[in-house]
Amino acid sequence: MKLGLIGATGWLGSALGKGLLEKGIVAPGDFTLLNRGGPPSDYHGYSDVFWAKDVPELVQRSEIIVLSVRPQDWRGLQLAAPGKLVLSFMAGVPCAELQRCGGRIVRAMPNAAAEMGASYSPWFAAEGVTVDDRDVVSRVLSGFGTSDPLDREDHIDLMTAVPGSGAAYPSLLAQAILTYLRDHGLPEQIARKSVEAAVCDGARMLEGRVESAATYLEAYLDYNGTTAAGLRAASAAGFEAAVSAALDAAIRASRDLLGPEENY
Numbered sequence: 001m002k003l004g005l006i007g008a009t010g011w012l013g014s015a016l017g018k019g020l021l022e023k024g025i026v027a028p029g030d031f032t033l034l035n036r037g038g039p040p041s042d043y044h045g046y047s048d049v050f051w052a053k054d055v056p057e058l059v060q061r062s063e064i065i066v067l068s069v070r071p072q073d074w075r076g077l078q079l080a081a082p083g084k085l086v087l088s089f090m091a092g093v094p095c096a097e098l099q100r101c102g103g104r105i106v107r108a109m110p111n112a113a114a115e116m117g118a119s120y121s122p123w124f125a126a127e128g129v130t131v132d133d134r135d136v137v138s139r140v141l142s143g144f145g146t147s148d149p150l151d152r153e154d155h156i157d158l159m160t161a162v163p164g165s166g167a168a169y170p171s172l173l174a175q176a177i178l179t180y181l182r183d184h185g186l187p188e189q190i191a192r193k194s195v196e197a198a199v200c201d202g203a204r205m206l207e208g209r210v211e212s213a214a215t216y217l218e219a220y221l222d223y224n225g226t227t228a229a230g231l232r233a234a235s236a237a238g239f240e241a242a243v244s245a246a247l248d249a250a251i252r253a254s255r256d257l258l259g260p261e262e263n264y
């Protein structure tokens, strides 16, 4: 497939570019890239990819165009891509706005685990996207993980707040516990291993069966020991309310990202 990637050296763009090349989903000669800093000397070990000089050249060489730039950079692209399949990673830029480029629009919401080939990237296809396009989208996203189609565009905002947040909330929890242990004088190495046990190993017990979270919580509460005391204190201090406030704020922020309409 002839694919153009705008934002090819960014966080997600670089992960996708690497995965597409390494998995042979896009041949180097069919891969057109664009970034702001100009071609690097090496792109994940592939010297035979094509670096476009500007957006129109990338569009002209590509059937599928992936937009991996920040939402604030969307309008500046002045993208005109009539008849092309356009796959946007941008949070907060709706299909109605993207359709101004004249392409068939799909929005996907990857996450930072893309850099380890483990993004979960749900996507929404606007009207006009064909069955073949949907296969193409799923193949492209397999370059850095797994994906599922969504039936509703507004669910992309939920995906932005949840899988889109990547390592953010585990990091918040890990950092809070680490700070607590340090403040209580635990040696650094033991503090780190303790947090990994509580956050990373604990989370692994939910892998592939996250619905058992409720069962674990019930079991700890029924046990009525030290962990039950901790869980009750966390709820009383507003843990669930804090999570809900965080997700509400992220959704609101994704709706405000684009800012007021200027000249297109």
Ligand SMILES: NC(=O)C1=CN([C@@H]2O[C@H](COP(=O)(O)OP(=O)(O)OC[C@H]3O[C@@H](n4cnc5c(N)ncnc54)[C@H](O)[C@@H]3O)[C@@H](O)[C@H]2O)C=CC1
Residues within 6 Å of the ligand: 006, 007, 008, 009, 010, 011, 012, 013, 034, 035, 036, 037, 067, 068, 069, 070, 071, 073, 076, 077, 089, 090, 091, 109, 110, 111, 112, 164, 165, 166
């Ligand atoms: N980083 C993440 O965890 C997630 C990001 N996203 C979305 O993915 C998109 C990309 O995000 P990141 O990779 O994190 O951003 P980034 O800032 O790492 O990469 C964006 C790249 O686009 C380049 N760029 C900007 N304007 C350009 C132009 N006119 N021509 C060529 N290149 C241009 C920038 O130089 C930069 O290298 C964003 O819209 C973001 O909302 C979605 C889900 C998760």
Ligand SMILES: O=C(O)[C@@H]1CCC=N1
Residues within 6 Å of the ligand: 091, 160, 161, 164, 165
């Ligand atoms: O924090 C952000 O803005 C990026 C975009 C969507 C999720 N993470």
